[in-house]
Each structure stands twice: as structure tokens, then as C-alpha cells.
Amino acid sequence: MSEHVQQAGAAVRLDDVRFSYGEAQMRFDVEIRPAAITAVMGPSGSGKSTLLNLVAGFEKPDSGRVFIGHNDVTAVPPAARPVSMMFQENNLFAHLDVAANVGLGRSPSLRLTPADRAAVAAALERTGLAGKDHRLPRELSGGERQRVALARILVRNRPVLLLDEPFGSLGPALREDMLELLVGVQAERAMTVLFVTHQPGDARLIAQDMVFLEEGAVAATGAVETFFDETGPEAFRRYIGTDITEFARKRT
Numbered sequence: 031m032s033e034h035v036q037q038a039g040a041a042v043r044l045d046d047v048r049f050s051y052g053e054a055q056m057r058f059d060v061e062i063r064p065a066a067i068t069a070v071m072g073p074s075g076s077g078k079s080t081l082l083n084l085v086a087g088f089e090k091p092d093s094g095r096v097f098i099g100h101n102d103v104t105a106v107p108p109a110a111r112p113v114s115m116m117f118q119e120n121n122l123f124a125h126l127d128v129a130a131n132v133g134l135g136r137s138p139s140l141r142l143t144p145a146d147r148a149a150v151a152a153a154l155e156r157t158g159l160a161g162k163d164h165r166l167p168r169e170l171s172g173g174e175r176q177r178v179a180l181a182r183i184l185v186r187n188r189p190v191l192l193l194d195e196p197f198g199s200l201g202p203a204l205r206e207d208m209l210e211l212l213v214g215v216q217a218e219r220a221m222t223v224l225f226v227t228h229q230p231g232d233a234r235l236i237a238q239d240m241v242f243l244e245e246g247a248v249a250a251t252g253a254v255e256t257f258f259d260e261t262g263p264e265a266f267r268r269y270i271g272t273d274i275t276e277f278a279r280k281r282t
């Protein structure tokens with residue numbers, strides 16, 4: 031791979047993108063700010079995963095265009111997009127150890143140069159996994175497995191990072207550790223991050239911007255803090271419940 035050079039985040043734009051799985055009609059027209067963390071929230075089935083899959087290229091728009099930076103990537107296959115993606119689980123290959131799972135981010139055939147191996151070691155160090163190189167995924171905790179996934183993202187070094195409820199199965203303390211790690215890594219690499227979460231507090235803690243979805247479309251966007259006061263978007267307030275002032279008080 032040639033993009034070992036650090037890349038700054040790129041804006042992501044969905045330009046009047048239409049997509050449907052038969053029944054579910056979706057339409058996304060939205061611009062994501064570069065080098066920032068944007069939270070993606072919305073009820074189950076509102077299209078959060080579909081939005082990410084359209085950016086990653088796992089789904090193709092029926093019409094409209096997807097841009098990453100200045101490039102129209104609508105017809106570009108997933109592997110050639112400048113994007114990494116992380117899911118709630120199953121990010122790792124069960125039969126490969128930690129070092130190999132991370133090394134895949136550098137070379138799909140695992141033919142690693144000394145520079146690649148050094149990058150893997152640095153990423154393991156950065157994510158708190160030093161010394162665990164030869165563990166298999168089943169010998170790790172859920173939090174550690176997500177650290178491995180994050181280490182692979184670091185060695186890939188792509189400007190756009192898509193996270194689909196990545197810490198959804200972790201308890202509150204572990205989740206907070208992972209959020210802190212994510213914020214640090216995002217700041218170092220200036221990645222453009224789309225972060226799907228069901229936790230308003232997590233969005234408030236790490237994201238600068240919010241995209242709120244309802245029924246397959248963007249219902250509201252803007253700076254995160256504008257969502258968490260009495261004048262926040264009505265649809266969002268309905269979603270998280272009426273007690274929005276409670277949030278405003280708790281998270282200072």
C-alpha cells in the first residue's frame with residue numbers, strides 16, 4: 031500500500047443519495063465536516079448502518095453521489111475507498127493472532143516489510159496491547175478485541191473512520207476507556223469520524239457534530255451541544271425523552 035503517509039481527514043458528502051431495500055426507502059443529503067467526530071443517532075431502523083455502508087461502498091446508491099474529499103467515489107469499490115470501518119463485534123479473524131489481525135491492515139496477504147512490522151508494534155503499543163501480539167481473539171476480552179480493531183485502523187491510516195456502535199456491548203467503565211482512546215487517536219490523525227451510537231452521553235462526550243436520522247432521512251444536523259438544550263431539535267428530544275435538561279446538567 032502506498033498511503034503510509036499521514037493523511038488528514040476528508041469531508042464526506044452524500045449528494046441526494048437515494049437507496050432502498052425494497053420496502054425501506056431512504057434519502058440522504060448531508061455533508062460531514064473533515065477531521066472532526068460526527069455522532070450518528072436515530073431510532074433502530076432509521077438508516078444509521080445504511081448511511082455508513084453507503085460511505086464505505088458496501089451499498090450502492092440507486093441515485094445520487096457520494097464524495098470523499100474532492101473525489102466522487104460512487105463507483106469506487108469498498109477496498110479502494112479511503113475508509114476504515116469498525117463494527118460492534120466480529121472485526122477480527124478468529125484463527126489469526128493479534129499481530130496478524132493488525133498486520134492485515136497493512137497487507138491482505140500478510141507479507142509485511144520491516145516498516146510494516148514496526149507500524150504494527152507501534153499501533154499495539156498505542157492501543158495498550160503491547161505483549162499480547164500472539165493471543166488469539168478468543169483469548170482477549172471484548173474491550174481488548176476492539177483495541178485490536180482500532181490498532182488495525184491505525185496501521186491502515188485512512189482519512190475516514192466509520193464506527194457502527196463499536197462499543198455497544200461494553201460496560202460503562204470500559205466504554206469510557208475506549209472513547210478516550212478513540213478521541214486521542216482521532217486527534218493525532220485528524221481523521222473524519224462517523225460514530226453511530228445509542229448513547230446520547232457518548233455523543234456529547236466525544237462528538238463535535240451530530241447527524242440525527244429518522245425513517246431513512248436526516249431529521250436534524252448541527253453542533254452536538256445545540257441538541258442538548260431546550261431549544262434542541264424536536265425530533266431528537268422526542269427520541270431521547272423529555273428530560274433533556276437532565277442531560278444538560280449532568281454532562282458539564
Ligand code: ADP
Pocket residue numbers: 051054072073074075076077078079080081
Ligand atoms: P439502523 O442501523 O439505524 O438500525 P439500518 O440502516 O440497519 O438501520 O436499516 C434501515 C432500514 O433498512 C430498516 O428499515 C431495515 O429494516 C432495512 N434493512 C437494513 N438492512 C437490510 C437488508 N440487508 N435487507 C433488507 N432490509 C434491510
Ligand code: MG
Pocket residue numbers: 078079080
Ligand atoms: Mg445499525
